[in-house]
Amino acid sequence: MHQSRFIRNIWLGIENLLLHKLRSFLTMLGVVFGVGSVVAMLAVGEGASKDALRQIQKLGSNNIIVNSVKSVEEESSTTEHSRMSIYGLTYLDYERISESFPNVQQIAPAKLIRKESRLGSNVLELRIVGTTDEWFELVPRQILAGRVFNAEDVRGTSAVAVLTEYGARKLLATKNTIGQTVRIGGDTFEVIGIIKSETGQAGNIQIPDQQIDAYIPLVTVRKYFGDVFSKRTSGGRTRELVELHQIIAQVDKTDNVEATAAGIERMLQNFHKKKDYEVSVPLALLKQAEATKRRFNIVLGSIASISLLVGGIGIMNIMLASVTERTREIGIRRAIGAKRKQIIIQFLIETVVLSTLGGIVGLVMGIVIPTIITYFTKMPTVITLQSILLPLFISVGIGIIFGLYPAINAAKVDPIIALRHE
Amino acid sequence: MMDIVKFDNIRKIYEMGAEQVKALNGISLSIQKGSFWAIMGPSGSGKSTMMNILGCLDRPTSGRYFLEDKDVSTLNDDALSEIRLKYIGFIFQSFNLIPQLTVQKNIELPLYYLGWDAIKSSRRAEELAHKVGLEDRRAHRPSELSGGQMQRVAVGRALAADPHIILADEPTGNLDSTTGNQIMELLAELNNEGTTIIMVTHESYIASFTQNRLHMKDGKIENIEEG
Numbered sequence: 238m239h240q241s242r243f244i245r246n247i248w249l250g251i252e253n254l255l256l257h258k259l260r261s262f263l264t265m266l267g268v269v270f271g272v273g274s275v276v277a278m279l280a281v282g283e284g285a286s287k288d289a290l291r292q293i294q295k296l297g298s299n300n301i302i303v304n305s306v307k308s309v310e311e312e313s314s315t316t317e318h319s320r321m322s323i324y325g326l327t328y329l330d331y332e333r334i335s336e337s338f339p340n341v342q343q344i345a346p347a348k349l350i351r352k353e354s355r356l357g358s359n360v361l362e363l364r365i366v367g368t369t370d371e372w373f374e375l376v377p378r379q380i381l382a383g384r385v386f387n388a389e390d391v392r393g394t395s396a397v398a399v400l401t402e403y404g405a406r407k408l409l410a411t412k413n414t415i416g417q418t419v420r421i422g423g424d425t426f427e428v429i430g431i432i433k434s435e436t437g438q439a440g441n442i443q444i445p446d447q448q449i450d451a452y453i454p455l456v457t458v459r460k461y462f463g464d465v466f467s468k469r470t471s472g473g474r475t476r477e478l479v480e481l482h483q484i485i486a487q488v489d490k491t492d493n494v495e496a497t498a499a500g501i502e503r504m505l506q507n508f509h510k511k512k513d514y515e516v517s518v519p520l521a522l523l524k525q526a527e528a529t530k531r532r533f534n535i536v537l538g539s540i541a542s543i544s545l546l547v548g549g550i551g552i553m554n555i556m557l558a559s560v561t562e563r564t565r566e567i568g569i570r571r572a573i574g575a576k577r578k579q580i581i582i583q584f585l586i587e588t589v590v591l592s593t594l595g596g597i598v599g600l601v602m603g604i605v606i607p608t609i610i611t612y613f614t615k616m617p618t619v620i621t622l623q624s625i626l627l628p629l630f631i632s633v634g635i636g637i638i639f640g641l642y643p644a645i646n647a648a649k650v651d652p653i654i655a656l657r658h659e
Numbered sequence: 660m661m662d663i664v665k666f667d668n669i670r671k672i673y674e675m676g677a678e679q680v681k682a683l684n685g686i687s688l689s690i691q692k693g694s695f696w697a698i699m700g701p702s703g704s705g706k707s708t709m710m711n712i713l714g715c716l717d718r719p720t721s722g723r724y725f726l727e728d729k730d731v732s733t734l735n736d737d738a739l740s741e742i743r744l745k746y747i748g749f750i751f752q753s754f755n756l757i758p759q760l761t762v763q764k765n766i767e768l769p770l771y772y773l774g775w776d777a778i779k780s781s782r783r784a785e786e787l788a789h790k791v792g793l794e795d796r797r798a799h800r801p802s803e804l805s806g807g808q809m810q811r812v813a814v815g816r817a818l819a820a821d822p823h824i825i826l827a828d829e830p831t832g833n834l835d836s837t838t839g840n841q842i843m844e845l846l847a848e849l850n851n852e853g854t855t856i857i858m859v860t861h862e863s864y865i866a867s868f869t870q871n872r873l874h875m876k877d878g879k880i881e882n883i884e885e886g
Binding site (some may be wrong): 256565572574575579584 | 768771777
């Protein structure tokens with residue numbers, strides 16, 4: 238019986254709100270926009286951070302990435318034409334890291350050179366990645382055809398190449414893929430496999446692979462192309478000697494990533510006169526991304542709570558006016574025998590119905606808007622169960638908090654005076 | 660016959676700044692079950708205060724009020740609400756219907772607070788609408804009714820919870836004499852069926868429908884005519 242009275246109270250509330258449709262609608266708007274913006278902002282925020290996290294996870298959360306960088310001094314001194322700049326990671330660095338850090342489980346060196354390659358009339362500038370078989374374990378990508386290198390390829394100097402799907406399509410077109418030979422630079426290489434590639438950037442770290450990669454065993458690259466490269470620039474030719482452009486090391490446990498990265502940094506400091514390297518840790522980025530997300534949520538939450546507060550005050554204002562307007566009704570109900578508590582419940586339910594209705598409309602708005610955003614901007618948005626339930630609870634809460642004072646005011650009405658009220 | 664209302668030296672004193680207004684100044688009175696009373700007197704004589712205390716809308720400053728042998732003079736607000744709900748039916752001069760509710764829902768109102776279920780209350784309201792001659796107006800709202808019809812709804816509502824007393828405060832005050840007569844006939848009929856009715860009026864013609872008349876002056880009983 239008590240439950241049925243509760244439902245009748247809700248109906249009574251809805252009927253009363255329907256008496257003043259425009260007024261109820263306008264009162265609701267505050268909560269509609271408040272809740273709508275909460276849901277929409279959470280969806281956009283969640284989408285952005287999911288995207289960032291996915292990018293970072295592509296780098297491998299247990300990986301440490303060391304890149305060669307041209308130091309500032311080097312950059313300025315190379316303006317003299319014929320000088321050769323020597324910088325970056327060395328083969329020795331690679332060996333030192335792989336031998337002196339027991340936590341490092343796998344390590345892949347990478348030598349990056351741009352070379353034109355051709356097959357028949359198809360020409361494509363490729364990024365040659367001279368590396369070992371471990372690369373494919375540290376940067377795991379789907380193998381579409383053939384195979385990646387094995388230990389044999391790496392040890393020997395076999396002229397084999399693994400292409401990416403994009404490169405293969407451009408270069409090989411419809412020709413038989415595996416076993417085909419392509420010319421890279423001036424030499425002939427056999428395509429032994431095709432893998433998928435990823436592109437993108439996570440934080441300030443470039444994803445290690447690119448669409449135009451051709452993976453060739455490091456020893457082969459050294460033999461065919463050497464360590465010195467000349468580049469044509471506006472000032473003439475510059476020559477560079479870089480042994481390795483990148484070293485990717487995988488640590489056994491997530492807990493050891495940061496200590497190992499610091500260790501590698503210290504070691505490199507000892508052997509390099511200039512800071513011509515950079516150690517980056519995807520895990521640190523991951524943590525940073527999570528911290529950013531938290532901060533983002535706090536900011537969004539504060540903005541949203543202000544709009545919800547304003548919405549709540551709007552509701553309270555209207556309910557106070559409504560109580561005054563309905564003083565006589567309250568007096569009648571009290572005279573007939575309604576207890577104070579029952580008057581409080583009546584008005585409280587009315588407010589909660591109003592704010593919850595606003596919450597539901599706002600929720601729909603908050604779901605539709607991110608969908609539209611995703612449709613037009615391709616920006617990912619994610620609506621979680623939490624981002625649906627939270628605003629609903631909040632809108633019920635707003636109804637209770639901002640409805641309580643008007644309801645108590647209503648219950649304080651003295652029936653004797655109220656019945657005389659015109 | 661038993662007394663349904665017993666006033667024992669009831670006083671009601673209002674503090675108006677430094678001044679004390681003795682709205683009721685020592686009223687002792689017994690009203691028998693099933694009787695029909697009119698309380699009369701000029702304005703300011705204490706009629707309204709008397710009705711408020713009788714209706715358990717207000718508590719006396721001193722003295723004791725027994726309603727069916729139950730002392731209600733010191734009850735708290737919730738308990739008084741309960742007494743009003745179960746013992747008393749009100750009829751007002753200005754009808755006091757709830758404008759947004761239909762005739763049917765207005766009559767059902769006390770049953771809602773009694774916790775009756777919807778079907779039972781609806782049946783009871785139908786029955787009462789028939790009794791007051793408004794069975795074909797049940798879906799109307801008060802604004803669509805004439806004064807006499809509105810007062811009939813109020814009578815229906817007052818009867819809904821099967822009260823022990825009906826308190827009518829100038830029930831014909833806002834009605835023309837023909838409809839006023841019809842309402843008085845309805846009240847007289849209810850009294851014949853055994854309902855105790857106490858009515859405030861200043862018109863002696865209206866008072867002539869009752870058996871007992873209480874004249875008040877300056878917060879005191881001037882005289883009582885018992886029929």
